Amino acid sequence: EAQVTQNPRYLITVTGKKLTVTCSQNMNHEYMSWYRQDPGLGLRQIYYSMNVEVTDKGDVPEGYKVSRKEKRNFPLILESPSPNQTSLYFCASKVRGNSNQPQHFGDGTRLSIL
Amino acid sequence: AQSVTQPDIHITVSEGASLELRCNYSYGATPYLFWYVQSPGQGLQLLLKYFSGDTLVQGIKGFEAEFKRSQSSFNLRKPSVHWSDAAEYFCASSGNTGKLIFGQGTTLQVKP
Numbered sequence: 001e002a003q004v005t006q007n008p009r010y011l012i013t014v015t016g017k018k019l020t021v022t023c024s025q026n027m028n029h030e031y032m033s034w035y036r037q038d039p040g041l042g043l044r045q046i047y048y049s050m051n052v053e054v055t056d057k058g059d060v061p062e063g064y065k066v067s068r069k070e071k072r073n074f075p076l077i078l079e080s081p082s083p084n085q086t087s088l089y090f091c092a093s094k095v096r097g098n099s100n101q102p103q104h105f106g107d108g109t110r111l112s113i114l
Numbered sequence: 115a116q117s118v119t120q121p122d123i124h125i126t127v128s129e130g131a132s133l134e135l136r137c138n139y140s141y142g143a144t145p146y147l148f149w150y151v152q153s154p155g156q157g158l159q160l161l162l163k164y165f166s167g168d169t170l171v172q173g174i175k176g177f178e179a180e181f182k183r184s185q186s187s188f189n190l191r192k193p194s195v196h197w198s199d200a201a202e203y204f205c206a207s208s209g210n211t212g213k214l215i216f217g218q219g220t221t222l223q224v225k226p
Contacts, residue, residue: 031212040123042204042216043158050212058213090157097212100146100165107157 006106023091031097032074037088120217135190137205145207
């Protein structure tokens with residue numbers, strides 16, 4: 001089954017404790033992306049990757065890092081999480097960045113930073 | 115700059131009534147347009163998409179949307195709403211860079 005898998009689904013942690021949210025897709029997609037969803041703001045892009053070893057900032061990249069060492073994986077790293085990063089996070093992928101095909105989304109990761 | 119606006123934050127309709135959710139976009143060229151639905155605790159599911167051609171597009175679950183270039187709109191419609199349609203709906207646009215620009219979302223409540 002074609003899917004985007006995120007882990008963990010839920011996480012409560014404390015300020016400053018490094019964490020990583022993993023994302024994996026099994027569709028051989030070149031393009032992957034991270035979004036955060038906040039009430040009243042919709043979803044906003046954090047980082048994206050056009051292909052392996054190619055990453056770039058989205059609209060709200062501050063406080064986040066990503067890496068794309070393999071085509072299927074695109075982890076989101078919070079080096080020193082803060083309460084304003086409490087949010088619902090989605091990973092997504094699509095065939096290619098310039099393709100008109102829609103993005104496939106994971107089920108989301110709800111992070112609470114205390 | 116590219117943007118998407120959903121003017122209605124919250125809409126309540128009676129079961130069996132018709133539904134229209136509004137979406138306006140701002141983009142220099144014709145964008146790729148999408149409607150996604152998010153049920154509570156779930157991810158985003160694609161309802162339908164528009165790239166070019168026929169301006170009336172059909173999607174899953176009985177939804178349709180009409181692209182109107184003159185009004186910069188891409189409104190979502192359903193002739194008869196079911197209780198299971200209660201969810202949050204997002205309109206989104208994309209250019210050729212891959213980034214999706216989302217509207218703020220519209221929460222649909224269905225009255226029995």
